[in-house]
Amino acid sequence: MTKEILLNDKLIHVENYKEETGNGLHNIIIDFKVTSEDYHDIATLLYEGIFDVKVPERGLAFRGKIKEYSTSITNLYEKGNVGDYHLSLIEVRM
Structure with missing residues (x-):
């Protein structure tokens, strides 16, 4: 099972990972934990809205x-x- 992804080069350790493809676009669904210490960094990251998504595994x-x-x-x-x-x-075409 996939254990980590990168969003704009920020490492996210995932607990659950699911990958789908529809209409030629990738869609990944993840579950992960966020601690009070990491909250600000994660919230700021998610507000960016568009990401470079990498799943190294x-x-x-x-x-x-x-x-x-x-x-x-x-x-x-x-x-x-x-x-x-x-x-x-979900993947976006640029």
Whole structure:
């Protein structure tokens, strides 16, 4: 199973990974943990909206955007909190 991806060269350790292709476009769906210490960096990254997506273990790279996104917790500012993030990224043609 794929254990990590890169979004704009930021390493994300994934717990679940699913890869789909539709209409010739790649779509990956990942679940990962975000700690209170990493929250600001991840939130800032996700606000960028468009990403260089790399999945080294699969030899996959594409430009992608957020298709779906959710988190189990909204207050990751409190020290020690950990959120479960769910993210779906779809390839965009430039």
